[in-house]
Amino acid sequence: MSEQLPAILLVAPLFGALLIGVASPGDPRRAFPIVLLSLSISLAATVALLTKVVSSGPVDYFLGGWAEPLGIGIQLRVDGINALILVFIALIGLLTAIFSYRGPDDGEPTDKAPLFYILYLLLCVGLLGITITGDAFNVFVLVEIASLTSYGLVAMGSSPRGTLAAFNYIIMGTIGASFYLLGVGYLYMRTGALNMAQIHSLIALPEVAASQTILVAFLLILVGVWIKMAFFPLYGWLPNAYTYCPSGASGILAPLVTKVSVYVMIRVMLSVFGAGWVFQSAGWSQTVVWLAVIAILAGSFIALAQVELKKMLSYLIVAEVGYMVGGAWLANHWGMVGAIYHILADAAMTLCLFLAANIFVKHAGGGRIDRLEGLFRRMPVVAGAFVVGALSMIGVPPTGGFFSKWYLIRGGIEAGQWPFVAALILSSLVNAVLFFRIFEVAHFGRKPADGHHHHPPHADGEPSPEQQGTIGETTGSDRKPRLTAVAPLVAAAALVLLVGIFSGPIVEIIRGALQGMPHVGAAAPLIGR
Amino acid sequence: MDLLNQYLIPHFNYWAYVILMMIGMHAMIVKNNLIKKLIGMSIFQTAIILFYVSIGVKEGADIPVLHHHAPEVAESHTPAADPHHAVDPDHYANPLPHVLMLTAIVVGVSTLGMALAISQSIYKDFDTLEENEILAKIKQGGPGIDV
Numbered sequence: 001m002s003e004q005l006p007a008i009l010l011v012a013p014l015f016g017a018l019l020i021g022v023a024s025p026g027d028p029r030r031a032f033p034i035v036l037l038s039l040s041i042s043l044a045a046t047v048a049l050l051t052k053v054v055s056s057g058p059v060d061y062f063l064g065g066w067a068e069p070l071g072i073g074i075q076l077r078v079d080g081i082n083a084l085i086l087v088f089i090a091l092i093g094l095l096t097a098i099f100s101y102r103g104p105d106d107g108e109p110t111d112k113a114p115l116f117y118i119l120y121l122l123l124c125v126g127l128l129g130i131t132i133t134g135d136a137f138n139v140f141v142l143v144e145i146a147s148l149t150s151y152g153l154v155a156m157g158s159s160p161r162g163t164l165a166a167f168n169y170i171i172m173g174t175i176g177a178s179f180y181l182l183g184v185g186y187l188y189m190r191t192g193a194l195n196m197a198q199i200h201s202l203i204a205l206p207e208v209a210a211s212q213t214i215l216v217a218f219l220l221i222l223v224g225v226w227i228k229m230a231f232f233p234l235y236g237w238l239p240n241a242y243t244y245c246p247s248g249a250s251g252i253l254a255p256l257v258t259k260v261s262v263y264v265m266i267r268v269m270l271s272v273f274g275a276g277w278v279f280q281s282a283g284w285s286q287t288v289v290w291l292a293v294i295a296i297l298a299g300s301f302i303a304l305a306q307v308e309l310k311k312m313l314s315y316l317i318v319a320e321v322g323y324m325v326g327g328a329w330l331a332n333h334w335g336m337v338g339a340i341y342h343i344l345a346d347a348a349m350t351l352c353l354f355l356a357a358n359i360f361v362k363h364a365g366g367g368r369i370d371r372l373e374g375l376f377r378r379m380p381v382v383a384g385a386f387v388v389g390a391l392s393m394i395g396v397p398p399t400g401g402f403f404s405k406w407y408l409i410r411g412g413i414e415a416g417q418w419p420f421v422a423a424l425i426l427s428s429l430v431n432a433v434l435f436f437r438i439f440e441v442a443h444f445g446r447k448p449a450d451g452h453h454h455h456p457p458h459a460d461g462e463p464s465p466e467q468q469g470t471i472g473e474t475t476g477s478d479r480k481p482r483l484t485a486v487a488p489l490v491a492a493a494a495l496v497l498l499v500g501i502f503s504g505p506i507v508e509i510i511r512g513a514l515q516g517m518p519h520v521g522a523a524a525p526l527i528g529r
Numbered sequence: 530m531d532l533l534n535q536y537l538i539p540h541f542n543y544w545a546y547v548i549l550m551m552i553g554m555h556a557m558i559v560k561n562n563l564i565k566k567l568i569g570m571s572i573f574q575t576a577i578i579l580f581y582v583s584i585g586v587k588e589g590a591d592i593p594v595l596h597h598h599a600p601e602v603a604e605s606h607t608p609a610a611d612p613h614h615a616v617d618p619d620h621y622a623n624p625l626p627h628v629l630m631l632t633a634i635v636v637g638v639s640t641l642g643m644a645l646a647i648s649q650s651i652y653k654d655f656d657t658l659e660e661n662e663i664l665a666k667i668k669q670g671g672p673g674i675d676v
Binding site: 160178 | 554570573574577580581584632633636639640646647650651654655663667
């Protein structure tokens with residue numbers, strides 16, 4: 001049983017999705033328990049796998065028992081790093097599933113809900129699969145499974161702008177995935193292998209490592225995953241998609257999709273090409289760190305200009321991606337540890353902020369920050385969780401965000417990348433300004449009394465008459481957020497704190513996994529200290 | 530002439546896929562009509578499929594099937610070894626890139642289907658498929674659009 005864990009954690013949500021399609025095509029009440037059960041099985045399997053990896057080292061699993069020499073088996077490989085990420089994916093999947101108990105848009109259950117759950121579970125399968133697989137082509141297939149379901153989830157909202165955002169997401173996402181596929185094609189041309197470990201052992205040969213084909217493959221794969229993770233100049237699809245998608249969808253897309261793509265980049269760098277090959281030329285890492293600096297600053301300052309809460313948070317994701325890419329390309333041990341730790345910390349805090357923002361937006365009757373007046377006093381628990389997430393974004397101890405900044409800055413100082421260090425600190429300051437502005441409006445702003453529509457009219461944001469009607473309704477009848485929305489949010493806030501408090505053991509697992517990588521080779525002083 | 534012989538003719542499959550890919554990418558980025566963007570997307574994905582198929586091609590190669598009961602084929606390829614188990618990869622076209630492309634074709638079809646469904650829903654919301662008109666409608670705002 002325990003040797004089948006890597007398969008179980010993928011198969012449970014996959015069969016859950018099929019079961020919903022077969023058993024309850026029109027009934028949300030029957031679909032929800034299936035979602036809950038399959039994700040719980042998945043979560044239990046990931047936790048068991050993490051304890052197994054921590055106690056006895058990396059786990060290799062060959063699907064169907066077709067072992068490596070034949071070259072046709074798909075390998076699943078779990079080390080400490082992706083075991084941690086798997087636990088977070090399953091946990092965040094479960095929390096957001098509870099949050100979207102009533103279906104995609106957090107309203108009355110509709111006949112869309114079962115379809116939403118099917119896409120949701122398939123997205124979880126895609127994300128878990130990308131993280132666990134040890135096969136370069138398999139990554140492409142699973143990335144496309146995750147992307148296709150994301151397009152559907154983004155388009156499922158009631159806002160027409162969400163549909164348009166989904167279309168742009170398809171165009172950009174397809175370009176990204178196709179570049180990745182092309183890169184894998186070039187790798188296959190030169191090495192004749194698709195298994196990551198096999199490719200790596202062949203790239204270790206000097207005549208292969210010097211080949212132009214390998215260089216082209218690496219650049220194509222890098223551009224592909226940068227589009228998928230919304231790295232700064234290639235971020236165009238992200239803000240609208242995450243702002244206008246249904247609340248249940250943004251709760252899983254925002255914390256996980258970009259982070260899993262960052263993990264794909266780190267995985268490709270460390271276990272396919274190898275740190276020695278990737279960092280052989282110092283000019284590259286210098287250039288990418290500069291790009292990351294631009295990403296951090298641009299993301300932070302564009303966020304500062306936003307008037308909509310969820311769009312502001314979306315631009316902060318763009319900045320956070322810059323943290324992780326920069327950290328990974330610092331080409332030293334603490335930078336890599338910080339980047340991997342930040343995948344976890346950022347997933348937790350983005351989950352926390354997006355769930356809270358979804359509740360705020362629903363109860364404020366609009367996404368604009370100035371509509372949030374007095375909401376903190378009306379919903380103290382939601383406000384408390386939002387503050388925890390915000391403090392983590394700013395980087396206040398004991399939250400996870402503080403420790404990831406700590407390791408990233410330590411890596412930046414050791415590498416002598418002062419612009420990166422400065423960008424991290426500046427971005428913390430900008431985040432502080434951003435969130436204290438929200439705290440001010442939401443906590444000290446006028447409490448909305450009966451005449452709470454006395455905003456100065458905005459040329460672009462003037463609510464239409466029917467929208468005003470729904471505002472009156474939600475503030476009147478649905479004053480308190482539901483327990484199924486608040487409970488996952490509180491758990492997410494607790495997760496942000498726990499990631500920070502247990503940063504010691506988590507970092508030890510990450511460092512152990514980096515040291516245990518068999519292929520570190522020439523880059524041993526860089527990565528596996 | 531030198532250019533032709535050295536770079537163009539031996540690598541014509543790469544040139545073909547790169548040109549097709551750029552045509553597709555141009556359409557995806559520049560075209561104003563959403564359906565034309567999707568046509569570009571299909572060309573783009575097909576170009577990559579052509580690339581994979583062309584790297585599996587081998588001049589005068591056999592299909593990758595074991596000829597257990599055809600002694601003359603087995604003898605001509607590997608005379609010394611046991612004809613029932615001898616496989617000389619030099620004589621076979623590599624099937625793997627072609628098989629991978631079956632998966633990529635499926636992915637491409639599902640992406641296109643998804644994108645067409647979303648375009649249909651965009652048409653319902655905005656009454657047009659021209660990107661500039663859609664953006665103008667969003668800018669003006671309207672019932673349900675300025676969220």
